[in-house]
Amino acid sequence: MDATTKKELMKIACKIRMGIIEGTFHAKSGHPGGSLSIAEDLSYLYWREMNVDPKNPKMQNRDRLVLSKGHTAPALYAALALKGFFPESELKNLRHIGSMLQGHPDMKHIPGVDMSTGSLGQGISAACGMALSAKISGDSYRTYSILGDGEIEEGQVWEAAMFASHYKLDNLVAIVDNNNLQIDGTVEEVMSPYPIPEKFAAFGWHVITIDAHNFDEIEKAFEEAKTVKDKPTVIVQKSIKGKGISFMENQVGWHGSAPNAEQYEAALKELRDTLNDLD
């Protein structure tokens, strides 16, 4: 990846992080930690990888994204707003009464949201259905789904993993965001899903492991996924929960709590500094 592109994507990731902070602060709730860890994924997917049109969000042959870890909606909403699916000012209404931006993704009302998710383990099944649908009709679109590492403790994920492999869904890419933290502690403490790559490999998937915050590796992974035939691909990414805001990084407490006014200012200042450094 050339330096200009990389810098552009880094800036977008930083702006997505600002949107996450904006949304969760005004909502006085939400899940900033796991949202911050997928900012690079969303930058790459929406600005480099996926064929989508903000002016025509229901475009028939668009690529689909199912945010299976639906509680990280603040990240998805920030990305969609930045991309132009709806005004960025909408982010401040996150989780408010009457707001389009529900606590978890709502495909009925939010332009650009391809599937309603939030109850863990369910989005990946819907993604399988979308990928199968493309196979049935000979459509060229691809389906992406982002899962949490805690989420894969749900049995339904492994039902879906079997299904995707059985029906050779090579138009499906799952991303497992391995930030190592879930509500009750580290994933090892709560219910270890490790080793994640080996588990997916055993279920017949093509497995790629990357650093979630490295655009070179992200690009390489998505390019490699396109060359895989007759198998679904999973990208298992090592990530940092709370990434980009020093006092939130690797702190389990930031899984599901919003910044107060002071923390909000401090977080935005850090992100502004990051953005300035990139300019």
Add this chain to the structure above:
Amino acid sequence: MSEIKKIATRDSYGNALVELSKEIDDLVVLDADLAAATKTGIFKKQVPDRFFDCGIAEANMMGVAAGLAATGKTVFASSFAMFAAGRAFEIIRNSIGYPHLNVKIGATHAGISVGEDGATHQCNEDIALMRTIPGMTIINPADDVEAHAAVRAAALHDGPVYLRFGRLAVPVFNDEKSYRFELGKGITLRDGKDVTIIATGLMVNEARMAAEELSKEGIDARVINIHTIKPIDREIIVKAAKETGKILTVEEHNIIGGLGSAVAEVVCEECPCLVKRLGVEDRFGMSGPALDLLKLFGLGSENIVKRVKGML
């Protein structure tokens, strides 16, 4: 008189899917390793490229159905009522109901007439579960003719539908030529002024027979077939309450949460009158031949006659 034809509504389901595949381009049928029993196997044989077995994984099947529907397919997802409505409840609720996707759940082997498999497979709770999901349409057809019409109506309806079918071969009493199905509309099978029997599914024919018996004793019972349990036909129920003053509901389902509850809700709100519920009395089923079980659980015309007399 010639012997009346008997067909299980699950067979009607499989046959109707094949017929629909000729008319609906985007039809897809899913099953969870029960195609031979749910009768989607009939579809699988005729339209193999539109049939996908999901294996013994009902939760994923419902999610896959949601994804297929989200991309424009008309999906029928099939399993036994126990595993569809029961095991996969939350997936139906969140992945299908909440986004109001075009998924039709074909749930067979409902009620105790499953027979020998016993309590673990006899689902008497599915109507109650599905009724609580906003926007879910529930159809419980009574015979082969009605089941065909129900599958067609479900396919043409925009939104999620729960279809309830039985394992047991049951008499085909509706006339194929004159029968008309209207979603959400009950059917008055017999007019009457003394009492109304409101039945659904396999119990409709038992209610008809009970009314015949009652008429021999000078009791004039109205019989209403409620095939669409949600949205329920309030008008036909209120009219019956006003005109006959007494209602007996009959269903092969727990008396809690099913047809009886739905009718009682309407009557209580709009025209209070005596409502008695005949059904599975908040207990689990058991193994045995279907017909013997129906008798044992009081789900036959003789018991309907008895219960009606007790109300007069």
